[in-house]
Amino acid sequence: METHHGKHHAAYIKNMNAILAERADAPNALEAVVALAVLEGDKKLFNNAAQSWNHGFFWQSLSPEVQGGPGGDLKAALEKSFGSLDAFNEEAKAKGAGHFASGWLWLVSDRSGTLSLTDLHDADTPITDASLTPLLVCDLWEHAYYLDYKNERPRFIDAFLSKLANWRFAETQYEAARAGKGAWVFPA
Secondary structure, three states: OHHHHHHHHHHHHHHHHHHHHOOOOOOOOHHHHHHHHHHHOOHHHHHHHHHHHHHHHHHHOEOOOOOOOOOHHHHHHHHHHHOOHHHHHHHHHHHHHHOOOOEEEEEEEEOOOOEEEEEEEOOOOHHHOOOEEEEEEEEOOHHHOHHHHOOOHHHHHHHHHHHHEOHHHHHHHHHHHHHOOOOOOOOO
Protein backbone atom coordinates (compact mmCIF):
# COMPACT_ATOMS: atom_id res chain seq x y z
CA MET A 1 0.00 0.00 0.00
CA GLU A 2 2.93 2.35 0.56
CA THR A 3 3.93 2.01 -3.11
CA HIS A 4 0.30 2.28 -4.17
CA HIS A 5 -0.25 5.47 -2.18
CA GLY A 6 3.19 7.03 -2.41
CA LYS A 7 3.85 6.33 -6.09
CA HIS A 8 0.63 5.65 -8.03
CA HIS A 9 -1.78 7.97 -6.22
CA ALA A 10 0.89 10.65 -5.78
CA ALA A 11 1.63 10.61 -9.53
CA TYR A 12 -2.04 11.25 -10.38
CA ILE A 13 -2.11 14.20 -7.98
CA LYS A 14 1.16 15.60 -9.35
CA ASN A 15 0.01 15.25 -12.98
CA MET A 16 -3.38 16.80 -12.26
CA ASN A 17 -1.82 19.73 -10.41
CA ALA A 18 0.57 20.34 -13.32
CA ILE A 19 -2.38 20.46 -15.75
CA LEU A 20 -4.35 22.76 -13.46
CA ALA A 21 -1.38 25.09 -12.92
CA GLU A 22 -1.77 26.14 -16.55
CA ARG A 23 -5.39 27.25 -16.00
CA ALA A 24 -6.58 30.48 -14.45
CA ASP A 25 -10.07 28.98 -14.01
CA ALA A 26 -9.01 25.82 -12.15
CA PRO A 27 -11.64 24.77 -9.59
CA ASN A 28 -10.55 24.25 -5.99
CA ALA A 29 -12.63 21.13 -5.29
CA LEU A 30 -11.49 17.87 -6.87
CA GLU A 31 -15.08 16.88 -7.62
CA ALA A 32 -15.44 20.10 -9.64
CA VAL A 33 -12.21 19.32 -11.51
CA VAL A 34 -13.61 15.91 -12.50
CA ALA A 35 -16.85 17.57 -13.65
CA LEU A 36 -14.91 20.19 -15.63
CA ALA A 37 -12.84 17.50 -17.36
CA VAL A 38 -16.04 15.66 -18.35
CA LEU A 39 -17.67 18.88 -19.58
CA GLU A 40 -14.64 19.80 -21.68
CA GLY A 41 -13.90 16.26 -22.85
CA ASP A 42 -10.37 16.61 -21.48
CA LYS A 43 -9.35 12.96 -21.12
CA LYS A 44 -5.88 13.70 -19.69
CA LEU A 45 -7.31 15.92 -16.96
CA PHE A 46 -10.16 13.47 -16.35
CA ASN A 47 -7.87 10.47 -15.99
CA ASN A 48 -5.64 12.20 -13.46
CA ALA A 49 -8.41 13.95 -11.52
CA ALA A 50 -10.75 10.96 -11.40
CA GLN A 51 -7.93 8.61 -10.43
CA SER A 52 -6.95 11.06 -7.68
CA TRP A 53 -10.55 11.05 -6.41
CA ASN A 54 -11.03 7.29 -6.80
CA HIS A 55 -7.87 6.56 -4.86
CA GLY A 56 -8.82 9.02 -2.12
CA PHE A 57 -12.13 7.23 -1.79
CA PHE A 58 -10.38 3.85 -1.83
CA TRP A 59 -8.26 4.83 1.18
CA GLN A 60 -11.48 5.71 3.01
CA SER A 61 -12.91 2.33 2.01
CA LEU A 62 -10.13 0.52 3.89
CA SER A 63 -10.02 -0.19 7.60
CA PRO A 64 -6.92 -1.22 9.57
CA GLU A 65 -9.18 -3.40 11.74
CA VAL A 66 -11.59 -6.14 10.66
CA GLN A 67 -15.08 -4.74 11.10
CA GLY A 68 -17.12 -7.93 10.74
CA GLY A 69 -19.30 -6.73 7.90
CA PRO A 70 -21.94 -4.05 7.51
CA GLY A 71 -24.52 -3.25 10.14
CA GLY A 72 -27.72 -1.30 10.62
CA ASP A 73 -29.58 0.18 7.68
CA LEU A 74 -26.78 -0.67 5.24
CA LYS A 75 -26.96 -4.34 6.16
CA ALA A 76 -30.74 -4.29 5.67
CA ALA A 77 -30.35 -2.54 2.31
CA LEU A 78 -27.75 -5.08 1.15
CA GLU A 79 -30.07 -7.91 2.13
CA LYS A 80 -32.97 -6.25 0.31
CA SER A 81 -30.97 -5.47 -2.84
CA PHE A 82 -29.00 -8.72 -3.08
CA GLY A 83 -31.11 -11.24 -1.13
CA SER A 84 -28.51 -11.78 1.62
CA LEU A 85 -25.04 -10.69 2.69
CA ASP A 86 -23.66 -13.96 1.33
CA ALA A 87 -25.30 -13.29 -2.04
CA PHE A 88 -23.84 -9.76 -2.05
CA ASN A 89 -20.36 -11.11 -1.30
CA GLU A 90 -20.63 -13.74 -4.02
CA GLU A 91 -21.82 -11.21 -6.59
CA ALA A 92 -19.07 -8.76 -5.62
CA LYS A 93 -16.41 -11.45 -5.89
CA ALA A 94 -17.72 -12.65 -9.26
CA LYS A 95 -18.08 -9.14 -10.70
CA GLY A 96 -14.65 -8.06 -9.48
CA ALA A 97 -12.88 -11.23 -10.59
CA GLY A 98 -14.65 -11.14 -13.95
CA HIS A 99 -13.75 -7.51 -14.64
CA PHE A 100 -11.43 -7.42 -17.62
CA ALA A 101 -8.31 -5.28 -17.24
CA SER A 102 -7.98 -2.29 -14.92
CA GLY A 103 -10.72 -0.56 -13.01
CA TRP A 104 -12.83 -0.38 -9.89
CA LEU A 105 -15.62 -2.33 -8.19
CA TRP A 106 -18.10 0.11 -6.65
CA LEU A 107 -20.95 -0.40 -4.22
CA VAL A 108 -23.32 2.48 -4.93
CA SER A 109 -26.70 3.71 -3.77
CA ASP A 110 -29.29 5.56 -5.78
CA ARG A 111 -31.44 8.25 -4.18
CA SER A 112 -34.09 5.74 -3.13
CA GLY A 113 -31.54 3.72 -1.16
CA THR A 114 -31.38 0.85 -3.65
CA LEU A 115 -27.90 -0.62 -3.79
CA SER A 116 -26.01 -2.00 -6.77
CA LEU A 117 -22.55 -3.12 -7.74
CA THR A 118 -20.88 -1.60 -10.75
CA ASP A 119 -17.47 -2.26 -12.20
CA LEU A 120 -15.97 0.68 -14.03
CA HIS A 121 -12.91 0.73 -16.27
CA ASP A 122 -9.76 2.75 -15.91
CA ALA A 123 -10.50 6.14 -14.29
CA ASP A 124 -14.28 6.01 -14.65
CA THR A 125 -16.03 7.01 -11.46
CA PRO A 126 -19.62 7.08 -10.19
CA ILE A 127 -19.30 10.73 -9.14
CA THR A 128 -20.03 11.69 -12.75
CA ASP A 129 -23.60 10.42 -12.19
CA ALA A 130 -25.47 12.75 -9.81
CA SER A 131 -28.08 10.06 -9.12
CA LEU A 132 -25.51 7.78 -7.44
CA THR A 133 -23.57 7.95 -4.19
CA PRO A 134 -20.54 5.68 -3.88
CA LEU A 135 -20.48 3.72 -0.63
CA LEU A 136 -17.38 1.54 -0.96
CA VAL A 137 -14.80 0.75 -3.63
CA CYS A 138 -12.31 -2.02 -4.30
CA ASP A 139 -9.40 -1.11 -6.56
CA LEU A 140 -9.09 -3.72 -9.33
CA TRP A 141 -5.91 -2.33 -10.87
CA GLU A 142 -3.05 -4.81 -10.54
CA HIS A 143 -0.95 -2.29 -8.61
CA ALA A 144 -3.52 -2.55 -5.80
CA TYR A 145 -2.86 -6.21 -5.11
CA TYR A 146 -0.07 -7.67 -7.22
CA LEU A 147 2.76 -7.37 -4.70
CA ASP A 148 0.76 -9.30 -2.09
CA TYR A 149 -1.54 -11.49 -4.19
CA LYS A 150 0.28 -11.78 -7.54
CA ASN A 151 -2.29 -12.64 -10.22
CA GLU A 152 -4.89 -13.87 -7.71
CA ARG A 153 -7.39 -11.01 -7.89
CA PRO A 154 -10.23 -13.17 -6.45
CA ARG A 155 -8.18 -13.74 -3.29
CA PHE A 156 -7.61 -9.97 -2.96
CA ILE A 157 -11.32 -9.24 -3.42
CA ASP A 158 -12.16 -11.83 -0.77
CA ALA A 159 -9.65 -10.25 1.63
CA PHE A 160 -11.05 -6.80 0.84
CA LEU A 161 -14.62 -7.84 1.61
CA SER A 162 -13.85 -9.93 4.68
CA LYS A 163 -10.95 -8.06 6.30
CA LEU A 164 -10.21 -4.68 4.75
CA ALA A 165 -13.56 -3.03 3.94
CA ASN A 166 -14.44 -0.01 6.06
CA TRP A 167 -18.11 -0.82 6.60
CA ARG A 168 -18.54 2.06 9.09
CA PHE A 169 -17.51 4.48 6.32
CA ALA A 170 -19.91 2.76 3.90
CA GLU A 171 -22.72 3.09 6.46
CA THR A 172 -22.03 6.83 6.73
CA GLN A 173 -22.07 7.12 2.94
CA TYR A 174 -25.36 5.23 2.79
CA GLU A 175 -26.96 7.62 5.28
CA ALA A 176 -25.68 10.55 3.19
CA ALA A 177 -27.15 9.00 0.03
CA ARG A 178 -30.54 8.64 1.69
CA ALA A 179 -30.40 12.19 3.06
CA GLY A 180 -29.22 13.61 -0.27
CA LYS A 181 -26.27 15.41 1.35
CA GLY A 182 -23.13 14.96 3.37
CA ALA A 183 -21.32 12.38 1.24
CA TRP A 184 -17.52 12.22 1.38
CA VAL A 185 -15.60 14.85 -0.58
CA PHE A 186 -11.90 14.85 -1.32
CA PRO A 187 -10.08 16.97 1.27
CA ALA A 188 -9.22 20.49 0.07
